[in-house]
Amino acid sequence: MSEAVIHDDHNDHHDHKPTGIGRWLFSTNHKDIGTMYLVFALIMFFIGGAMAMVIRAELFQPGLQFVDPQFFNSMTTVHALVMIFGAVMPAGVGLANWMIPMMIGAPDMAMPRMNNMSFWILPFAFTLLLSTFFMQGGAPAGGWTMYPPLVLQLGDGFPFLIFAVHFLGISSIMGAINIIATVFNMRAPGMTFMRLPLFVWTWIITAFLLIAAMPVLAGAVTMLLTDKFFGTAFFDAAGGGDPVLFQHVFWFFGHPEVYILVLPSFGIISQIIPTFARKPLFGYASMVYATASIAFLSFFVWAHHMFTVGMPLAGELFFMYATMAIAVPTGVKVFNWTATMWKGSMTFETPMLFSIGVLFMFTLGGFSGLMMGITPVDFQYHDTYFIVAHFHYVLVPGIVFGIVGGVYYWLPKWTGHMYDETLGKWHFWTSTISVNILFFPMHFIGLAGMPRRIPDYSTQFTDWNMIISIGGFAFGLSQLILVWVVIKCIRGGEKATDEVWEGAHGLEFTLSSPPPFHSFTTPPEVTDATAHS
Amino acid sequence: MAQKTAVSAKKLFAFAACMFGFGYALVPIYDVLCDVTGLNGKTGEVSQVEAEARHVDMDRLVTVEFDTNVNPALPWKFEAEEFKMKVHPGAIAEAVFIVENTSNKPVVGQAIPSVMPALASLYFDKTECFCFTTQLLEPGERKEMIVRYVIGSELPQDISTMTLSYTFFKSPDSNDVATTVIKTDRTISTQG
Numbered sequence: 001m002s003e004a005v006i007h008d009d010h011n012d013h014h015d016h017k018p019t020g021i022g023r024w025l026f027s028t029n030h031k032d033i034g035t036m037y038l039v040f041a042l043i044m045f046f047i048g049g050a051m052a053m054v055i056r057a058e059l060f061q062p063g064l065q066f067v068d069p070q071f072f073n074s075m076t077t078v079h080a081l082v083m084i085f086g087a088v089m090p091a092g093v094g095l096a097n098w099m100i101p102m103m104i105g106a107p108d109m110a111m112p113r114m115n116n117m118s119f120w121i122l123p124f125a126f127t128l129l130l131s132t133f134f135m136q137g138g139a140p141a142g143g144w145t146m147y148p149p150l151v152l153q154l155g156d157g158f159p160f161l162i163f164a165v166h167f168l169g170i171s172s173i174m175g176a177i178n179i180i181a182t183v184f185n186m187r188a189p190g191m192t193f194m195r196l197p198l199f200v201w202t203w204i205i206t207a208f209l210l211i212a213a214m215p216v217l218a219g220a221v222t223m224l225l226t227d228k229f230f231g232t233a234f235f236d237a238a239g240g241g242d243p244v245l246f247q248h249v250f251w252f253f254g255h256p257e258v259y260i261l262v263l264p265s266f267g268i269i270s271q272i273i274p275t276f277a278r279k280p281l282f283g284y285a286s287m288v289y290a291t292a293s294i295a296f297l298s299f300f301v302w303a304h305h306m307f308t309v310g311m312p313l314a315g316e317l318f319f320m321y322a323t324m325a326i327a328v329p330t331g332v333k334v335f336n337w338t339a340t341m342w343k344g345s346m347t348f349e350t351p352m353l354f355s356i357g358v359l360f361m362f363t364l365g366g367f368s369g370l371m372m373g374i375t376p377v378d379f380q381y382h383d384t385y386f387i388v389a390h391f392h393y394v395l396v397p398g399i400v401f402g403i404v405g406g407v408y409y410w411l412p413k414w415t416g417h418m419y420d421e422t423l424g425k426w427h428f429w430t431s432t433i434s435v436n437i438l439f440f441p442m443h444f445i446g447l448a449g450m451p452r453r454i455p456d457y458s459t460q461f462t463d464w465n466m467i468i469s470i471g472g473f474a475f476g477l478s479q480l481i482l483v484w485v486v487i488k489c490i491r492g493g494e495k496a497t498d499e500v501w502e503g504a505h506g507l508e509f510t511l512s513s514p515p516p517f518h519s520f521t522t523p524p525e526v527t528d529a530t531a532h533s
Numbered sequence: 534m535a536q537k538t539a540v541s542a543k544k545l546f547a548f549a550a551c552m553f554g555f556g557y558a559l560v561p562i563y564d565v566l567c568d569v570t571g572l573n574g575k576t577g578e579v580s581q582v583e584a585e586a587r588h589v590d591m592d593r594l595v596t597v598e599f600d601t602n603v604n605p606a607l608p609w610k611f612e613a614e615e616f617k618m619k620v621h622p623g624a625i626a627e628a629v630f631i632v633e634n635t636s637n638k639p640v641v642g643q644a645i646p647s648v649m650p651a652l653a654s655l656y657f658d659k660t661e662c663f664c665f666t667t668q669l670l671e672p673g674e675r676k677e678m679i680v681r682y683v684i685g686s687e688l689p690q691d692i693s694t695m696t697l698s699y700t701f702f703k704s705p706d707s708n709d710v711a712t713t714v715i716k717t718d719r720t721i722s723t724q725g
Binding site: 110111114173176177180181184185186211212213214215216217218219220223231233234236237238239240242245248249252310311312313 | 537538541542545546548549550552553554555556557559560563567604643645651652700702703704705
């Protein structure tokens with residue numbers, strides 16, 4: 001776009017940065033915007049985490065201790081919305097902003113001003129969402145899935161919830177379009193598609209998922225809005241609508257959404273594992289095809305979230321087999337990562353530890369997912385703590401660990417300083433131990449029948465709930481180490497080399513640490529030898 | 534390059550807009566799928582002539598149970614005259630329901646049917662039903678309403694009992710009762 005060109009002319013002195021608050025408010029620089037995304041995600045991670053702490057405090061004992069049930073339900077609902085749309089997705093987009101231009105040999109993102117806009121929508125969207133806590137009727141409490149008719153009973157906060165979701169959708173669609181336009185049009189000479197680093201590949205596919213799925217969510221919540229205020233009856237049985245229709249439309253978005261969350265994490269560990277195994281990624285092409293197949297299949301499995309809602313047998317079977325089919329490309333990826341480590345000269349720096357953590361614990365979460373994909377047994381697991389255990393295993397040690405691993409991996413590149421390795425290892429081990437204390441026992445109480453989204457429970461679940469809560473508090477505290485490491489690393493430390501890691505490959509490691517304000521002003525030449533794929 | 538970026542962006546924005554439309558297209562697609570598969574117990578509608586022409590299976594009796602519910606927003610009483618009846622597949626049967634407006638205002642209601650087991654709904658056809666249209670009851674009015682239905686003789690052998698459930702909802706048209714003619718055509722198409 002023309003503004004990109006104008007902007008480049010404007011800043012033709014290298015490293016000429018705007019200063020003060022204007023540098024951030026009006027930023028069109030992919031690194032500054034990436035940093036803002038990551039900082040925003042970290043803040044949201046702690047806000048959402050604080051809500052989880054309220055949930056775990058209330059569930060420490062049976063009975064009602066600290067909060068009333070309505071507020072408890074708001075906590076579970078808003079915790080999910082904040083973590084998904086405020087922490088994980090912006091963290092992924094932040095890493096994409098920082099790394100993709102450097103990885104493909106481009107000076108910046110293709111549409112820098114749109115990039116600024118897609119970030120700055122986020123604080124407004126979350127102001128809308130979080131302001132509902134101070135409104136008549138309180139914050140959304142009907143679950144993050146916003147099922148009608150329950151969600152329509154929300155008070156004054158309802159339109160704020162809907163418009164927050166609209167804004168989040170617009171933000172992520174613009175971010176996705178920018179990423180695709182950048183990768184399609186701004187690759188360095190010789191950087192063919194099959195030479196792209198896997199993180200870039202997973203992000204292209206994620207971006208397409210975003211563009212295909214987020215508008216469907218926007219449509220679904222718009223229908224909710226018109227049902228409530230404009231007399232339509234999409235989900236209102238009295239007017240000939242059907243509330244179950246919402247579940248179908250929502251999960252048509254919702255299942256691709258889980259791959260929107262996880263694919264960037266897959267991309268990150270596909271960069272990290274080869275570095276610390278000192279071997280090229282095993283099965284690069286199969287990795288690309290597996291990722292694309294996962295994304296494609298994700299549009300045909302949505303109803304496995306709603307097996308119990310009532311479906312013809314043929315429907316239950318179709319969605320069961322389609323769900324099982326996703327395990328095949330996912331298995332390909334897990335085997336490829338394992339094979340990459342096979343006979344490698346491995347070292348275990350913090351990014352590698354987090355990646356191995358992802359490999360182990362994401363796979364564990366994947367297995368419980370397979371269990372729930374089997375229709376008849378899902379009837380037992382549905383809406384119990386078993387599903388809570390499953391999606392937290394894939395989301396926390398599967399995705400958050402991947403993102404944190406990526407932060408450790410690229411932090412020296414961003415700041416020019418090595419982070420404190422001892423603290424990093426402490427962060428990994430405290431997180432890993434506490435995350436398992438937190439989420440593993442949820443499998444047991446779920447199988448024993450404890451329902452999710454309930455502030456009180458039967459007394460036989462007390463012991464495990466206490467252990468879970470202790471794990472939760474420990475996990476929350478462990479994350480403060482990350483903040484400490486990042487601040488310490490920004491302020492100083494051992495000088496990082498350009499390559500940062502002994503086994504690191506890729507264009508981002510040919511730039512200085514920290515890299516120049518505009519990444520590649522003259523495009524590098526990429527050959528088969530340098531592509532490392 | 535700027536030109537290429539603009540082209541990509543336009544295409545991608547157009548794709549996003551199409552997907553927004555697709556979200557809305559899922560609504561009619563869903564209705565069609567429900568009709569075809571019997572999902573959510575949506576029942577079929579046939580003409581009287583067509584129903585009379587069907588073969589009656591005199592060797593078989595199927596129990597049909599009736600379940601009646603009223604949404605709390607609707608100040609009505611609603612009951613089936615008989616809670617269950619036995620019918621031969623292929624024979625036209627009639628069930629009577631009694632509904633009463635217990636409030637002091639005219640109210641429009643709409644009954645939504647559902648058949649369990651869902652598989653049976655594929656073989657459950659009505660020739661006449663109060664659920665095809667909205668119903669207006671004056672204050673205190675009591676009314677008998679009729680459902681005329683026929684069960685297809687291809688009904689799988691393992692189904693010997695089915696439940697026809699109705700929930701009466703307050704129609705969104707209720708508020709317009711005083712001033713306008715009640716629109717009934719809006720709901721018919723989705724009730725088939």
